Structure formats: structure tokens, C-alpha cells
Amino acid sequence: MVELKNIVKRYENGTVALRDISLRICKGEFVFIVGPSGSGKSTLVKLLLKEVEPTEGEVIVNGFNVTQMRPKDIPKLRRSLGVVFQDFRLLPNKTVYENVAFALQVTEAVPKEIRRQVPMALALVGLSKKANVYPGQLSGGEQQRVALARAMVNSPLLIVADEPTGNLDPDTSWEIMKLLNEINQRGTTVIVATHEKQIVNAMKKRVIALDRGVLIRDQERGIYESEDKNDKLFD
Amino acid sequence: MKIRTINYLIKEGAVNFFRNKLMTVASLSVVTAALAVFGVFFLLSLNAGYNLNILREQPEINVFCFPEIDDAQVDQVEEIIKNHPKVASYTKISKEEAFDKAINEILEGNKELLEGFDASIMPVTFVVKLKHPSYSVEVSNEFSGIPNVEKVESPQKVMDLISKLVYWIPFVSFLLLVILFVVCVLIISNTIKLTVFARRRDINIMKYIGATDWFIRWPFIFEGVIIGIVSAILAFGLTSYGYHVLESRINHDLENIGIDLIYLLKVGDVWVRIALTYAIIGVTVGILGSVTSIRKYLKV
Numbered sequence: 255m256v257e258l259k260n261i262v263k264r265y266e267n268g269t270v271a272l273r274d275i276s277l278r279i280c281k282g283e284f285v286f287i288v289g290p291s292g293s294g295k296s297t298l299v300k301l302l303l304k305e306v307e308p309t310e311g312e313v314i315v316n317g318f319n320v321t322q323m324r325p326k327d328i329p330k331l332r333r334s335l336g337v338v339f340q341d342f343r344l345l346p347n348k349t350v351y352e353n354v355a356f357a358l359q360v361t362e363a364v365p366k367e368i369r370r371q372v373p374m375a376l377a378l379v380g381l382s383k384k385a386n387v388y389p390g391q392l393s394g395g396e397q398q399r400v401a402l403a404r405a406m407v408n409s410p411l412l413i414v415a416d417e418p419t420g421n422l423d424p425d426t427s428w429e430i431m432k433l434l435n436e437i438n439q440r441g442t443t444v445i446v447a448t449h450e451k452q453i454v455n456a457m458k459k460r461v462i463a464l465d466r467g468v469l470i471r472d473q474e475r476g477i478y479e480s481e482d483k484n485d486k487l488f489d
Numbered sequence: 490m491k492i493r494t495i496n497y498l499i500k501e502g503a504v505n506f507f508r509n510k511l512m513t514v515a516s517l518s519v520v521t522a523a524l525a526v527f528g529v530f531f532l533l534s535l536n537a538g539y540n541l542n543i544l545r546e547q548p549e550i551n552v553f554c555f556p557e558i559d560d561a562q563v564d565q566v567e568e569i570i571k572n573h574p575k576v577a578s579y580t581k582i583s584k585e586e587a588f589d590k591a592i593n594e595i596l597e598g599n600k601e602l603l604e605g606f607d608a609s610i611m612p613v614t615f616v617v618k619l620k621h622p623s624y625s626v627e628v629s630n631e632f633s634g635i636p637n638v639e640k641v642e643s644p645q646k647v648m649d650l651i652s653k654l655v656y657w658i659p660f661v662s663f664l665l666l667v668i669l670f671v672v673c674v675l676i677i678s679n680t681i682k683l684t685v686f687a688r689r690r691d692i693n694i695m696k697y698i699g700a701t702d703w704f705i706r707w708p709f710i711f712e713g714v715i716i717g718i719v720s721a722i723l724a725f726g727l728t729s730y731g732y733h734v735l736e737s738r739i740n741h742d743l744e745n746i747g748i749d750l751i752y753l754l755k756v757g758d759v760w761v762r763i764a765l766t767y768a769i770i771g772v773t774v775g776i777l778g779s780v781t782s783i784r785k786y787l788k789v
């Protein structure tokens with residue numbers, strides 16, 4: 255499903271964001287990626303989307319060899335997964351419905367399919383009533399739910415979220431995480447990079463911890479901090 | 490690409506065209522002006538070419554004898570013309586015919602002005618048709634040297650002038666076309682860059698949800714093409730109206746002063762060529778202008 259083999263990422267300015275990371279995430283898993291600021295979480299997410307290229311190593315996502323993929327095939331990779339960002343990234347001139355439908359439009363889906371899928375996705379995130387409203391008229395939590403609906407509307411195998419709750423208050427954050435969990439329960443693999451200590455601890459999912467670009471912990475049913483009290487990397 | 494996708498992409502392009510009013514108006518006026526300037530030169534070269542061809546089809550030279558020579562001397566001149574290998578045919582205009590012609594055509598029947606004169610003041614003239622227009626210079630020079638010939642007139646001077654125009658106008662038009670073409674491409678490119686810049690976030694989002702580069706590019710290309718086509722239509726309206734007014738006045742004036750050798754083409758004769766040229770240039774600058782301006786924001 256997702257496989258990183260000996261990934262090293264060194265940016266042009268010399269910053270090493272990831273050092274020899276290897277990991278495998280299987281179909282249907284729910285994985286948190288945690289770590290302090292600058293530890294390389296976003297870099298890892300960008301590698302999966304082929305937004306950045308690894309300096310060394312190989313990335314495989316949904317059967318695509320991302321590292322060897324030609325730029326013209328990138329859209330195929332991105333259609334096979336859904337992305338959610340901290341800042342929602344909705345199109346301001348399109349309604350909620352149009353935003354979600356747009357993800358299908360770019361794949362040239364048939365209109366009938368669009369009319370069937372979009373209401374289902376909106377229903378799942380509980381926004382059926384706001385279909386004809388513009389993103390500017392929605393709260394942050396609602397906007398993020400639209401982004402979630404858009405990410406899952408073409409039934410991707412994988413959803414990747416980079417700090418999806420970074421701009422939201424604790425209650426709303428919980429709602430979004432619960433939604434992601436629900437989507438995961440329907441069979442979609444979910445990867446979430448986050449700083450939400452309490453939520454990570456409460457949900458008891460697999461946790462991959464990074465620090466300064468190094469994978470320091472990979473734990474099933476893990477928590478935000480290491481149980482090893484000598485490990486003072488997280489406070 | 491599917492029809493509904495094409496519909497969507499064209500609609501997006503049109504929306505951009507109207508969203509960005511100030512820049513759209515600015516680039517429309519510049520491109521229209523550039524096309525119109527080019528059109529003026531294009532029309533000039535069309536007319537020069539047309540008139541030269543007409544003149545080429547009349548390879549006539551007039552040979553004037555001295556008025557005071559006698560018939561025997563005229564016969565000698567005629568003998569040389571008749572036997573010249575490059576002469577196709579000729580007609581002899583006698584002193585009397587030349588006199589009548591002078592009274593009727595030049596003096597418009599006012600005989601009184603020539604009171605006291607008779608046909609003997611007029612020269613015998615030979616109107617010579619050549620086998621090929623290119624012989625004109627050579628034969629004119631040769632005939633000037635015949636004894637008792639006063640002068641030889643050929644439309645060579647007019648032809649020389651028009652030949653020069655026919656040579657230089659397309660050259661200047663082409664140079665101008667290149668310059669104006671580049672200006673138009675830059676102007677459209679700037680306008681599209683502004684749209685692209687205003688929509689860079691949208692482009693970024695579209696890339697994340699898996700839109701292909703062409704899906705993103707097409708609306709901008711359509712926007713450029715719309716600017717090109719609308720400018721072409723405006724420029725066509727301007728030049729064809731302007732040319733129509735000018736052409737009828739100039740042709741009228743030419744007729745009045747008795748020049749029937751030169752004649753301007755009617756709008757009806759040239760509009761298809763102008764419209765096609767404008768359309769092709771408009772669409773090309775539209776496409777080039779937009780394609781060159783999107784690249785930067787597609788790299789995500």
C-alpha cells in the first residue's frame with residue numbers, strides 16, 4: 255500500500271529533513287505520524303504526493319513507484335489518494351457541492367456518477383444542508399469537512415492528512431478525527447500527521463514518531479510520547 | 490478529452506476573460522491597434538501588387554516623331570519599328586488624328602485655343618505593343634536612338650515606382666508583423682499571467698486533486714484566444730470601414746484628375762484576405778501568449 259525504502263531527503267539548502275526512513279503501511283491501516291516541529295512530518299507527506307523527490311531511496315504508493323514515475327503520470331497517483339491540509343484548500347468561487355464535484359470533474363467522471371457520489375460524500379461528513387453555500391460562509395470545522403468529502407468522493411485507496419486539525423478548536427478537532435476514523439472503518443487507509451497529543455493517546459492507533467528526520471518509534475496502538483521515560487524528545 | 494470537459498474548459502476561459510476587466514480592455518486595445526497597423530501595410534501591399542500586375546499587362550510604349558519631318562522620314566521610322574523582332578504590333582497615329590485627339594480629349598472641344606494652328610504642329614506617333622513587358626527598357630532605349638524620333642514614353646517610370654513599392658512594402662510589412670506579433674504575444678502573456686497569478690492557489694489545489702496540466706492550461710489558452718479573436722474582429726471593423734471611406738475618395742479623386750492607370754481595390758475584393766489574416770494572427774498570438782505564461786505555476 256505505502257512503502258518507504260531507505261528514504262533520505264536533503265533539501266537544496268542542505269537541510270536534511272529525513273534520514274534513512276523505512277516503513278510499510280498496509281491496506282486498511284490508520285496511522286498517526288507525530289514529532290516536534292521540523293521533524294519531517296510534512297516532508298514525508300509530500301513524498302507520498304510526489305510534491306518533493308527523495309534524495310535517496312524509493313517510495314511506493316498504491317502500487318505506483320513514485321520515485322520512478324514520470325511527471326505526466328503524477329495526476330494518476332494523486333487521483334488514487336485523497337489529501338487534506340491544515341488550511342482546507344477549498345476553491346473560494348465554487349460552492350460546497352461544486353468543490354466536491356470538482357475532484358470528480360478533473361477525472362472526467364460521467365455527470366451521473368458525479369450526481370450520485372457528491373451527495374453521498376456530503377452526507378457522510380454531515381454537510382448535505384450546506385451544499386449550495388460558499389466556503390467563505392462556513393466555519394473552519396465545516397470547511398475541513400468539505401475538504402474531507404472532496405478527498406474521499408472518488409473512493410481513494412488512501413487518505414493523507416497533514417495536520418488536518420491544526421486550525422481547529424479541540425472539540426472540532428475531535429469531530430474531524432472521528433470522521434477520518436469512520437472513513438478508515440469503511441476500508442480506506444488513513445495517514446495523519448498531527449500534533450494532537452490527547453487525540454493520539456485516546457485513539458490508540460499505530461503511531462510513527464519522527465525526530466529531526468529520524469524514525470524513532472513505530473508502535474501499534476501507540477501513544478504520542480514514548481513510554482520510555484529516558485526518551486525526553488517530546489514534552 | 491470529452492465534450493463536457495471541453496465545455497467546462499471553455500466556460501472557465503470565458504469567465505476569466507470577463508473577471509479581469511481592466512487588463513482585458515488594455516490588452517484588447519493594444520492587440521487591436523497592432524493588428525490595425527499591420528492591416529494598413531497589408532492593404533498597401535495588396536494594392537501595389539494589384540496595380541503593378543495591371544500595368545504589366547499593358548506593355549505599350551509611345552514613339553513620338555519630330556513634328557517637322559516629312560512622310561518619307563516617317564516611313565523610315567515605321568520601317569524600323571515594323572521589322573523590330575520584339576514588337577508584337579503597332580498602330581500609327583497620324584498628325585490629323587493626334588490633332589483631333591488633342592482638341593477633344595485635352596482641350597475638351599475648345600477649338601478656339603488652337604486657332605491659327607493646324608495638324609502640322611502635332612507629331613506622328615507610333616503606339617507599339619511589345620511581345621513581353623520586360624523588353625520595355627531595352628526597346629525604349631533603342632527607339633530613342635532612331636533618327637527623327639523626338640522621344641519615347643513608356644509606363645516604365647510608374648512601373649519602376651510600383652515595383653519598388655511591391656518590393657519594399659511586403660518587406661516592411663513583414664518586419665512590422667514580427668515586431669507587432671512579439672508585442673501582442675507579450676501583452677496577452679502579461680494579461681494571462683495576471684489571471685494565472687490571481688488563480689495560483691486554485692491551480693495549486695487543482696494539481697493536488699489530480700488535474701492534468703492540460704486541464705489546468707486550457708481555460709487560460711481559451712482566454713488568450715478570446716482576446717485574440719475579439720481584437721481581430723475589432724481591428725477588422727476599424728480597418729475595413731476606414732479603408733472603404735479612403736478607397737472611395739481616392740478612386741474618385743484619381744478619376745477626376747484623369748489617372749486611370751492606378752486604381753485602389755474595393756473592400757469587397759480584399760475583406761476575405763484581411764479577415765483571414767487577422768483571425769490567424771489573433772488566434773496565434775492568443776495561444777502563444779497564454780502558453781508561455783502558465784508554465785511557472787504548474788510545477789507542484
Ligand SMILES: Nc1ncnc2c1ncn2[C@@H]1O[C@H](COP(=O)(O)OP(=O)(O)OP(=O)(O)O)[C@@H](O)[C@H]1O
Nearest residue numbers: 265266267269271290291292293294295296297298
Ligand atoms: N522547501 C524546503 N526547503 C528547505 N528546507 C525545508 C523545506 N521544507 C522543509 N524544510 C526543512 O525540513 C525540515 C522538516 O520540515 P517539515 O516541514 O517536514 O517538518 P514538520 O515535521 O512538518 O514540522 P511542523 O510540525 O512544524 O509542520 C525542517 O528543518 C524544515 O526547515
Ligand SMILES: [Mg+2]
Nearest residue numbers: 295296297416
Ligand atoms: Mg508540517
